[in-house]
Amino acid sequence: MQFTLAHNPNTAMALAPAAVMLLALLIALAWPRPTTGRVTRLWATVNALSLLALGLTLVGVFLPGTAARSHWLAVTALGGALAVLVQFLGLVIGVFSARYMEGEAGQARFVAALAGVLAAVHTLLMADHWLLLIGAWALVGVALQPLLCFYPDRPFALLAAHKKRLADRLADAWLLAAAGLAWSSVGSGSLAELFQHVDTHGASPTLQASAVLLVLAVVLRLALLPVHGWLIQVMEAPTPVSALLHAGVVNLGGFVLIRFAPLLEHVPLARGLLVAVGLGTAVLAGLVMLTRISIKVRLAWSTVAQMGFLALECGLGLYTLAALHLIGHSLYKAHTFLAASSAVRNTRLQTLQTPRQLRAVSLWLAPLVSVSLVLGLQTAISPGALPWWWALVLGLAWAPLLWLPAPTQAHSGRSLRVAVSGLLMVAGLTGLTLLAHWLPLNLQDSPHHALGAVALAGMAVLYLGLVLLHTRPSALEAWRRRSYAGFYLDEHHTRLTLWLWPTRWAPDKRASHGRPTPPKASTQLSD
Numbered sequence: 001m002q003f004t005l006a007h008n009p010n011t012a013m014a015l016a017p018a019a020v021m022l023l024a025l026l027i028a029l030a031w032p033r034p035t036t037g038r039v040t041r042l043w044a045t046v047n048a049l050s051l052l053a054l055g056l057t058l059v060g061v062f063l064p065g066t067a068a069r070s071h072w073l074a075v076t077a078l079g080g081a082l083a084v085l086v087q088f089l090g091l092v093i094g095v096f097s098a099r100y101m102e103g104e105a106g107q108a109r110f111v112a113a114l115a116g117v118l119a120a121v122h123t124l125l126m127a128d129h130w131l132l133l134i135g136a137w138a139l140v141g142v143a144l145q146p147l148l149c150f151y152p153d154r155p156f157a158l159l160a161a162h163k164k165r166l167a168d169r170l171a172d173a174w175l176l177a178a179a180g181l182a183w184s185s186v187g188s189g190s191l192a193e194l195f196q197h198v199d200t201h202g203a204s205p206t207l208q209a210s211a212v213l214l215v216l217a218v219v220l221r222l223a224l225l226p227v228h229g230w231l232i233q234v235m236e237a238p239t240p241v242s243a244l245l246h247a248g249v250v251n252l253g254g255f256v257l258i259r260f261a262p263l264l265e266h267v268p269l270a271r272g273l274l275v276a277v278g279l280g281t282a283v284l285a286g287l288v289m290l291t292r293i294s295i296k297v298r299l300a301w302s303t304v305a306q307m308g309f310l311a312l313e314c315g316l317g318l319y320t321l322a323a324l325h326l327i328g329h330s331l332y333k334a335h336t337f338l339a340a341s342s343a344v345r346n347t348r349l350q351t352l353q354t355p356r357q358l359r360a361v362s363l364w365l366a367p368l369v370s371v372s373l374v375l376g377l378q379t380a381i382s383p384g385a386l387p388w389w390w391a392l393v394l395g396l397a398w399a400p401l402l403w404l405p406a407p408t409q410a411h412s413g414r415s416l417r418v419a420v421s422g423l424l425m426v427a428g429l430t431g432l433t434l435l436a437h438w439l440p441l442n443l444q445d446s447p448h449h450a451l452g453a454v455a456l457a458g459m460a461v462l463y464l465g466l467v468l469l470h471t472r473p474s475a476l477e478a479w480r481r482r483s484y485a486g487f488y489l490d491e492h493h494t495r496l497t498l499w500l501w502p503t504r505w506a507p508d509k510r511a512s513h514g515r516p517t518p519p520k521a522s523t524q525l526s527d
Contacts, residue, residue: 013060014073014126017053017087021119024049028112039107043098046111050094053118054087071190074128077442078323082255083125085327086248089334090118096338097240104238109146114244116143121248125255130179130189133256134172137221140249141168147241148234157236158505163497164230171217178213181206182263195262203266211267214260215274222253222307224281229490231304235296239340242296246303247334253307254326257314258443265317265446274315275451279458281308284487286462290469291484299336303329312455317446318390324436357406359415363467366402371395373423374430382434389452394433396459398426400466 024046031042061080075083094114101107120143124136141164148161183189185206186197198207223231231250235242257264257274264270285305292298306329313322374395378386386394402422404415469476482488 014075015123016056016060017083018119018122018126020049020053020056021090021115021122024115025112025119028108028115031108040098042108042111043094046115047091047094047098050087050091050115050118053122054084054091057083057087057122072129072132073126074192075126076259077440078255078258079125081327081441083122085330086121086125087118089247089330090114090244092334093240093244093338096243097238100240101238106150110150110238113143113146114240117147117244117249119143121252124252128191130175130183130191133191134175134179137175137252137256138168138172140252141165144245144249147244148237150238150241151236154236155505156233158503159494160230160233160236162501162503162505163227163494164234166497166501167220167227167230171220174213174217174220178210178217181210181213185210191259198263198266203263207263208267208269211260211263211270212273214256215264215270218253218257219273219277219311221250221256222311223250223304224277224308224311225284225304226489226493228281228285228304229486229493232297232300232486232490235294235300239296239337242299243334243337246299246337247330250303250307251310251326251329254310254314254322257311258319258322258326261314261317261319261443261446264314268448271315271317271448272451274311275448275454278308278311278313278315279455281305282312283308283458283462287465287483288486290466291480295340296337299333299340303333315448316390316451316455317448318386319443320437320441320445321386321390321433323441323443324433324439358470359404359406360471362402362404363470366399367396367463369402369423370399370426373426374398377427377430378434381431382437385434385437387447387449387452389449389456390447392456393459394430396463398429399463401425 027045027049028042032038057080061075061084094111097110097114101110104110117140120136120139124133124140127133127136145161145165148164149157151157179189182194185204186194188194203211220227231245234245237245264274282305285301285308289298289301289305292301306325310322310325310329313319313325371392372395374391375388378391402419404418407415469480473480485491
């Protein structure tokens with residue numbers, strides 16, 4: 001199996017948007033000492049360059065020329081779509097940040113880092129060579145560090161950045177090892193030649209080892225359990241950083257997995273590893289998310305769970321669904337974080353209302369209705385678009401939309417309205433999922449039915465946990481405490497990180513009053 005390319009660009013056209021964002025980075029670094037007026041002009045300049053980069057990306061993707069093929073670059077259909085998406089989100093985040101960061105010190109540093117991240121991400125999406133992909137992915141992490149540590153007096157921001165730095169360096173080492181094994185087997189670092197070799201000769205033991213190392217590196221970059229803690233603690237960074245991180249950085253691992261699908265489909269061990277880690281992350285993070293109160297922390301745990309689902313979909317061979325999930329998650333998380341203030345206000349209003357009680361019978365009937373609706377629509381719209389087991393997984397995932405509130409005198413017709421709106425949402429989501437498979441992403445699915453049954457069992461366990469949480473909350477009190485603590489996985493990972501690479505992150509209590517001070521050396525989670 002080979003994934004076709006949208007076109008083969010020359011280096012100048014493919015990297016033009018990245019070059020524009022690199023220019024924005026240099027302008028921000030060379031900008032005169034900021035004043036209010038100068039910072040405003042800086043934001044206007046950089047946002048104008050970001051708009052130019054978006055325009056160049058659109059031209060490069062949709063209006064290709066007749067340039068000769070590049071050995072290092074390739075604009076795939078998915079890579080081009082994501083490049084447009086990332087540049088668009090970068091522009092939106094830049095415009096939002098110009099107002100959000102008003103009055104903050106270090107805005108020029110913020111602008112430079114933001115431009116650097118966008119340039120590196122664009123380069124990664126265009127990469128068709130091991131070295132370019134690894135280098136661009138490493139530069140994404142380097143450019144992101146100043147954003148994660150924008151407030152240097154916040155210890156957990158420093159700790160999160162340090163944990164991510166160690167995870168990135170380990171991922172880089174595994175990627176280099178994977179590249180070395182593949183290069184020695186194929187005789188070239190070109191990804192196109194790698195996929196052609198695998199399609200012709202299959203995956204040798206050397207290439208299978210390369211695929212496993214690639215998966216291990218992606219697990220680190222996707223912030224899957226148990227190395228997820230930095231993504232939760234990085235909520236200390238400004239809100240635009242969270243939007244950028246969750247919408248266009250952490251999910252790059254999903255793109256890499258889809259990019260290497262021709263190799264992964266020949267390596268059952270790599271796919272099994274993705275399913276095991278992805279399913280475990282999705283189930284546990286989904287349960288933890290239910291116990292959290294903070295809006296931003298809940299969103300962070302939601303991203304961890306969604307990255308688990310993304311890895312699960314890639315391991316199951318549902319690459320089209322994974323690509324749609326990646327795009328949808330990027331748009332949703334960017335909007336959610338940038339509208340976090342509205343979410344907080346709505347949540348506070350909800351706390352003033354009487355907690356909603358649910359009809360117990362609806363908790364058990366909802367999956368039956370949801371699954372029936374999904375299977376019926378699939379038969380009518382696009383038979384065979386999804387394996388039967390994944391249709392059941394989607395039915396379980398959307399079943400909570402059909403939970404009905406307990407009848408009350410004040411809201412006698414509420415159950416009917418909830419039922420109708422729930423059915424419409426399940427039908428709409430199913431229809432969009434099926435119709436989206438017709439998008440020209442040039443992806444070819446390779447479902448693994450045995451692993452699909454395992455995924456279905458895991459989702460059934462998750463749904464059962466949700467039902468018990470609503471029907472017998474007192475019986476799960478001990479579990480709720482462990483769930484709130486994230487099952488203590490991050491504590492062990494943090495101690496291991498600080499043992500392997502000690503750092504200064506805890507604030508110095510002896511510091512002078514009124515000014516940020518450098519943190520002291522520590523290997524403890526708290527004082």
